[in-house]
Structures are given as C-alpha cells and as structure tokens.
Amino acid sequence: MHRSITVTVNGQARTAEVEPRMLLVHFLREVLDLRGAHVGCDTTSCGVCAVLVDGVPVKSCTMFAVQVDGKSLTTVEGLAGNGQKHALQEGFKEEHGLQCGFCTPAMMLVASALLEENPNPSEREIRWAISGNLCRCTGYQNIVKAVQHAAATLHPQPAGRTE
Amino acid sequence: MAVTETEPSPGWLGKSVKRKEDDRFLAGRGNYIEDVKLPAMLHMAILRSPYAHARITSIDTSAATALPGVVAVVTGELLAQHNLAWMPTLSGDTQAVLATDKVRFQGQEVACVIAEDRYVAHDALELIEVDYEPLPAVVDPFAALAEGAPLIRDDKDGQTDNRIYHWEAGDPEATERAFAEADRVVTVDTHYPRSHPSPLECCGCVADVNPASGRATIYMTSQAPHAIRTVFALVAGLPEQNIQIISPDIGGGFGNKVPVYPGYVVATAASLLIGRPVKWIEDRTGNLISTGFARDFHMKGELALTDDGRMLGLRVKMLSDQGYAYADAQPSKLKAGLFHIVTGSYAMPAAHVITDGAYTNKAPGGVAYRCSFRVTEASFLIERLVQSAAYDLGMDPAELRRKNFIRPDQFPYTSATGFVYDSGDYEAALDLALEKAGYEALRVEQAKLREEGKGKLLGIGIASMTEALGAGPSRDYDILGIKMFDSAELRVHPTGKAILKLGVRHQGQGHETTFAQIVAHELGIPPDDILVHEGDTDNTPYGLGTYASRSTPVAGAAAAMVARKLRDKSKTIAAHLLEVAEEDLEWEIGRFSVKGAPDRSKTIQEIAFAAYTDHPPGMEAGLEGVHYYDPPNLTFPFATYLVVVEVDAETGEWKPRQVVAVDDCGVRINPMIVEGQIMGGLTEGFAMSAMQQITFDEDGNCIGANFMDYLLPTAWETPHFDLYETCTPSPHHPIGCKGVGESATVGSPAAFVNAVVDAVAHLGVRDVDMPVTSGAVWEAIQAVKGGG
C-alpha cells in the first residue's frame, strides 16, 4: 500500500507516493534524485546519510519516508544559496576538511545545526557534535578547523575562543 | 642510483593549492557508484552463507524466482555452465564467484537475485532455500597447517594441505652466526589482528552489457580499473577491447577496492544473460564479512644484541592467515609482499625472514590496507622489538634507536634482506620529534606519576618507521605478470589548457590537484587549466592503479616525465617561432626566452597554440605525449611518531594525550594534501591499535561484520595531531617525491602500543596485543602481578 506524502525539501514542496517501508535516505536519493545523502552502513552507525528534519540532524537511514510527511527537510543541496557557497562549504575547502567527499554532506549539515545552537564552538564541542558521523579519510582535525572557519565567517568574534 | 635528474623545487611544488575536486563533493554532486543510474537498470542482492564450512546439498530458488519483480536468480550451478563459477585472484589463486560444491567462509556468496527493485530483491533472498551439511571449520592458521586438518581447498588439484606458500628472505647462516655472537636475544611474539579497511562507501558496480554489440561497460568501485579489465578479459573470455571499466568517484578505498569481487562478476554475467544493466551495491555486512580484510599476521621476532645495545641480527617467523583464498594484490615474486622490510630503520648486519601463508575458513583477502604490501606488519614488529630490547638493556628506547639507525652517509644502503634504501636521515626526524614533544620533561612527569602511585600513569611510545613503496621496478614487480609501471598521457589544447590522463585512480588523495601541480611545475600551465582524468580504461593509458602509496612515486613521475617530453617539443616550436636555434633558448617556468634577450620569449600557451596553427615544417602537429614510467627503485619514506598516553592503572582505560608526527616523504608537492594524508593515516593507526578487529568464534562465525562490532573511531576518541617534517628527497624520483599516503598507518600503531606498554612497563608488562582494549591492558597488569 503506497501512501502519498508531501515534504518541503530545501524550501520546495514535493509530493510523492511511497511504500511505507521506504527509508528516508532511499526516498531522497531514488525518488527526489537528491544524491548528497549517502549510505555507509546498515546499523545506524556511520552518519553519512544525515540530513536535517525541521532543522534537527537525523540519520535518514533510520527513519521511514512516511514519517516526514508534512515536515521540512534540508539536504546538502539546500546549503548553498544564490549560487554562493555556504560558509561551511567554504570552510571545508579552505581547511582541506574533505578527501573522498563521502561523509562531507552529512558532516556539513550536522555542523550547520551545531552552529545554529552554538555560534562559536570550541574544538571539544565540535568533536562532540560530530561524533555521530564517521570519516575515514581526514582524521577529523581539518573538519574541526573547517567548522571553526565557518563559525568565524558567520559570526566574526573579536578573539578566537580556546578551550 | 640516480637515474633521472632531481630538480630543486620553485614554481608549483610546495604550494598548498586548494583542491580542484572539492566543489562537486561540497555540493553533493560527486558521482559515486550508487549515483550511477542507467535506463532499464535492474538491482542485484547477494545471499550469503551462514556457515563457515559446509557442503551445499541443494539450492531451491523456485519461490524466489516466482516472486513478482524478480527477473532471475543466479546460482553457482548456472555460472558453472558458462565456466564462470570460479575466477582468478590477483595473486594467481582461485576464488569462487558463487559457491557450487562447498562454502568456505561465513558470508560467502551463494546466490544472487536480480530484480526490478532493491526491496523486492531482498524479499526474494528470504525465499531461497539452501541445504547445508556443516563441516568442521578451521579458524586457527596454526591448526590449519597441523597434520590431519580438514582440507579447505579440496577443489584444487594437487592441494593436499592448507599451506599456500613458504617464502624466505635474508641469509640464514649469517643470521645464525649473529645470534651465536650475541650477548642477548629479545623476543616479541605477537598477532597483528585481522583488520578491515572499511572505506565509508562499500563496493558496487553497474554492469551494462550490450548483447548485440558484445560491448561491456562496467562502472565499478575499483582502485585499479586497468588491471581489473585484464582480469575480466581473462575470466569472461571477453575481448579486452570490448570491456570498458569506469571507476567513478570513490568514497574511500584504502586497499579494499583493489581485488575483483564476486558481485562484480555476477552482475556482469547477469547483465550479459538478461540484456539489461545490473546494479549491485554491497551492504556493510557484505563488505566486512566478505571483502579484502587486512593484516592477520602471527609474528615472532628475535633481535640479537650486544650488551651495549648494538643490533647484530634479526630472525623473524611469520604465519599469515589468508582465509580460504590467497587474494591479495601481491607482486607475484614476493609471496609475503614487502614484509622483509622488517629490519626497518636500522643497520642490521644480518637477518632471516621465514614466512608461511595458510588457508582458513575465513574471507579471502589480506589486502594491503593503507600499506605497501605488508610493510605495516613489518614496521610494527621491529618497532615493538626495539622497545622491548631497550627495557631489557635498561636503555632509553630513543637512545637505542639512535645508536642503530642507518646513518645518512650509508645511503644508498643495501639491507640484509635485499632492499636498497634510497635516502634518509632518521636521527634528524627522531630528534625533532623528541624536541617537539618535550621528551625529557615527559620522562620526568612519568616518573613522578609512578611515584605518586595514584593510579594515573603516563606512557611515551616511539616508532621510527621506514617503509618501502612505489612498486615497482619491472625486474622485480608484477601483478599476474603485468609489470608495475604506471603511465601518464598529456595533451595541451590549442588554447593552452591541458588534460592529463593517468592509469591510476584516486579515492580522495587529491590527484586532480597534485598531478595538475606536477604538470604546472614542469610546463607552467596553472593547475586550474589542467583537467586530470582517471578511472576510465578507454580513455586513460594503462596503469596498475592507486594503492600501496604508489601513485606519486610512479604515476606522478610519469606525469613529470611526459611534461618534460612536451617541454622538449615546445622548445623546438619556440625556436621556430622566435627564429633562433634551440641552444639559444632558456626555460623558466611557463616560457622559453632568448638567452640575453629576456623580452624575446614565447609562453607555453603561445607555443601550444602554435603547435596546432604554426608548427615547424616537418614536425607532427599537436602537443601531446604519453609516458610509461618504470621506476628504477622503490622509495623509502620515513618518520618518527611519538605518542603520549594516559593510562588508568585500575581499569586499563587509556587515551592519547599528545601525538607528534615527523614525516619525511621527500619533496611535498601540496603540503596541505600531504598533511591531510598523514592525519588520516594517524587516525587509522590509532584505530588499529585501539579498536579495529575482526575475530571469529570456534565455529568460524565472524564477530565484526557490522559497525556496532567492528569499531571505527569518531572525532571524540581521535586525538589531536601535531605534524612536523624533514625533507630528504628521493635521489631517483624526477621531482624528489617518496609517497606518503600510508606512512602514518604503517608506522603509528607501534607508537600507540609502545606508549601503552611504556606506561605499565615499570610493573613488568612487556607486551599487549592489538587492539589494545582497556580490558587487555588490565589483563596484562594482572598477569605480571600474578606471576610475581
């Protein structure tokens, strides 16, 4: 039995018929053709599928598409605005916060939720916030710097905060 | 030794150019295998064996086949009719595509469902009925080699036991003599546990065979598309020109994506039989349970020393647990890869290395996980031995290293096992690490904490690693007979922009930027104007692929060499344009000018335009070339890693407090990218030492087939790294590079383990096997307490 759902994705309303068992990540990738959310495990461990549902990071492999009916989603495709890179996208490039790129969209989305809550996070706070997202390439250090880079762009501070 | 000239590095070398590949990944517009969609595409799912060793008595696929949406169910029997049930491995062994007679490891591929939809394909898997007759599983490699062990590979003619190979290096007699002269012998007996590279993207492919034309286009997560195409031609009997392998963006590889996997072969066969594209995306369980694992070496090392701390000789026995097939991508002459680099950074007068490989009822593989053919295990063993020897001698571990390092004036240095080390200054790297870490103060703090006896301990671990990479010279290195050269093809377009095509395939290492910088450095065309193209066998020159840290040493050299060829041609064109003799021209990056008249010059862009519009009479048009680079030697990067850990003596919990890495990889093309590689490598080194492990119970059930059991560190556990460098160029690489992608994975595990052992060494602990869990540390402390 298919169900009709309507979701606002990156500001646009999208309606589709889905099987209840379809995972949100498959809905995004296969139905909406938004390929930034990836799949890296089958145990809700790796976080490369993370997107924002009503501004909150969720692992889109552990939610059914029918559950987001009526909700608002942000995916990496919605980060940039008016052809301009988001500060996080700038930060990741400037600080070499990505290598293979597979975990990057989810990392940036989770970081964007962090920066909403905490505009000037310390290294420890960033490491804590992204601890549901695995990365195999970078060793995380440059991801931390990338997030700090973005924080500095979005909320310039008189002096950089340390621990 | 010096075969090609090494140049000093102005221009584009040493510049942290931001990566050209980033923008598409940042926008979520990478093109990974899961993103590849073709019209009329079908989906494949794999049924795996629940048993480690069992005879298959029957497979009933009727209910699965009848399920609406299922197009076909493929079994080994069907493949056997097409002579495809078995395939060769990259080490010249064979491996089942789908099991016919027996299953030989838990998770082995038994049948595949091809369906219109992935959910339906998985519904159908539940409907396949397989009857198994369980057989005793062989899970211990020592037991596998014992008399009367169940024969795992009874399919192989002439195979009467579970031995795969026996291979030796070094000089047994000289080593005997060294041990006879020694004042003392220090032993380390350890197991480098079975690890798995686990790139975050699993394996997969989309096979598109056109039955009318016979042409097969296969999108595949492959680090070595050319080599795979050749294997496919051999397996499937397809003419090689009809196979195109395209490796799209790869979400990490680390060696896991070098071998040929059954999924690729079945999807291709199914596409051929059905006449529609077939997509297979592996799940994580499949990835961990069946694809190329790494390590699993049981090693015993003995180091012979004098009482004043001089190393006299090294004797090593190693048994490799290969699983049921010998499926590494291994140079064919070197059965245990480069494990004989085990003498490390030390002037070791004599060495003897004895290696054996055994079949067990485990997944095949033994891939070089972020490692140049088993140098990781070797480096671990020698660096553990040196620390144990230091304790035995009552010497400082740093001092013992210093005393035995190969000295800078000894290069090129021929090691006791036959390597010719190109260049190095090990003491400089060690000294810098000690200075940056504040070594003396750390030792004082360590002593103080021990005295306080409050249960908090400090440990300092060092590893002074030397590795051998850049395989390799064609006289010694081949895979299935194909020599391990690599290649680059460069075309400069009329507008002065260029495309560089390579036989390697990056998975995040930044080739699109680094290799553009090499050409920029050689020709003066800015990196932004150079497109780097890899991973398409129809449109790149033949090469062996990206693994074992070989891309920059081999393909990078090829890029420099082909650029130089084009520069030579450019000179002729410039002379023609400027109407002077070639001898009257001089080169500075980006232009030829007339000696003594610098304003009379032609830029490379002007020359490129002329190559198509106004080339000298008699000369071929165009500015294009190809170079196949056969390296004269391996390169030998080195490093000192120094790790400081805090250990809770009551619970064995430990965590790194400081990690200092001094890497010397020769010339750094893009320091930002090099440092990224080192930090990634350190993280995997930490991961292996602290948590990554795949184990098996006595029935061969795999423990570690998902990310709840096979642990990868998060940002929270991963320490902060302090990076430093020294630079000792390779004398034989065209731009002095040595390769760096794996140094830190190779060298750092010993530093982490040494640090934990060092924290509890005063209690008498000498060894803790990896992964160093808190429980393992606690048990080690109990063992020395109990033993008095």
Added chain:
Amino acid sequence: MFPSEFEYLAPATLDEALSLLAEHAEDAKVLAGGQSLIPLMKLRFAAPAILIDINGLPGLSHLQEDKRGRGFLRIGALVRNAALERSELLKARYPTMAAAAPLISDPIVRNQGTLVGSLVHADPQGDWGSVLLALEGEVVAKSATGERRIPATKFFDGPFTTVLRPDELAVEARVPAPGPRSFGTYLKLERKVGDFATVGVAVSVSTERGVVTRAGIGLTGVGPANIKAVDAEQALVGHRLTDKAIRRAAELAAAASEPRTDVRGSADYKREVVRVYVARGLHQALAAKAA
C-alpha cells in the same frame, strides 16, 4: 537496509492509538524514536506486520516535575534523549540522569531515541534501565481498558522483554524527586561514542546528617538484564560514606554482577570495573556532599 513490507498507521490521538493497539496487539509494533526498532527492521531481524507511529500523538513530550506526594519527575514517551541531555532541570536535580543522557548512543541518534522506548526495548546493555532501577522509577502504561504503574524493579523480564502487554502503550516514565541532600552519577565504560556499555554503573545516594538514607545502584552490560545491586544498596543505608563503607558496597555490587567474557573484556575484568566504578561514583557523591 531493506525492511520487509508493513502497514503504517499514524494515529492522531492517544485514544485512537490505544484502540489500534487493542485491535492489532501481537501483529503491531509501536514506533517511537525508531532508533532500536528500525535498525532491527533494516536487517530483517524484526518484521512487524503493522507499525503504529506514536510520534504524532499530542501530550507525550513533557519533561517536568510533579509536586504531588513526595514529588516526581515525569518523562513523556516522546521526550528525546537529546532533550534529556540538554535539560537544566536534570542537571540541577537528577544528576544520575544528566550524567547518563550524553553517554547514550551518539548525538544524532539521541535526537530521535526516547528514554521510554529504551526501557521498553529492554536491551541488557541499555543504559536507562540501570538508571531507572537505581532511582526506583516506574513506567506508566495505558491501554484501552485502563492504566497501571509498573515499578522499574518489576518492569524488566529478561533480555529484550518486559511485562508490558502488547495492547499497552508506555506513556511516561517517572522518577521520584530527590531528597534535599542527594547525589548521583552514571559512569560508563564504552570503547567509542555510539558503543553500548562494556560496563555501566548508575549511582544515587541521599543522606541526612551524613548518614545514607537511600542508596540506588544499577548495573549495565553485566548480566542478562539490567541489575539492581540490592545488597550493595542496603549495605550503605544507615551508614556514613566512609572509605570502608564504599569499599564494601563496591565489592557487593561486583558480586551482584553476572558478566560474560566477550570481545569487550573478560568476566573478571568487567566485574572489576563494576567494583571500581561503584567506588568512584560513591566517592564522587561524598565529594559533592562535602562541597
């Protein structure tokens, strides 16, 4: 990654939810945060015919104190672990819970997972069960036919089983309000973020004039279910938190554990960690009281 087919029901009111549960009982599963259930469904270890999604129900997101009787904390069935982690109320008055919340799974999973769902899931390695046992909490269950309050000590019925009936919905968990001098913590040995406990220890003590009036000790990961270390608790009540009393309680807690040897560590090791952590937790209580 590909769950079996199921029918999806998303009731809009509690009554509707309860009547659906009554109707479908054995065939249906409640979907709360989904962070235990969906992973099982993805691997097809669970394949319920019907999912009743309670996320749209009003009135289950409360996290507040109730002053009735001796007072208690109410945690609605849709209160997420992330809300518990950020709660100032917990930090101020329920330190055992405040300490446990951030150690459960990872930050993204905490955005969905619920405390009540975790209790119903009854994973012997789940952390909330031990906390509720230590704090002597209870679960409020509702069905179409009525409501009952089940003390934590009676709620768990072995690994992954509870006494909740299939037609019942757990609507909230309750934890008694702390006395004036109370302290608690949760200590967890995990191998990495997102790992289940090798050992988890929930500690909670109340004192009057330096003498322990109530002690709660819950143990995670060291038995077929969460364990309430009753002997250790009783050994503390009526005594001052001296080194000796702490040592004795820690030993009794270790003795109450029934760990198994596995890749996380040997049984001996886990028992020792229980001993060390209980002692540490109680020493922290002592230090907090002194401050």
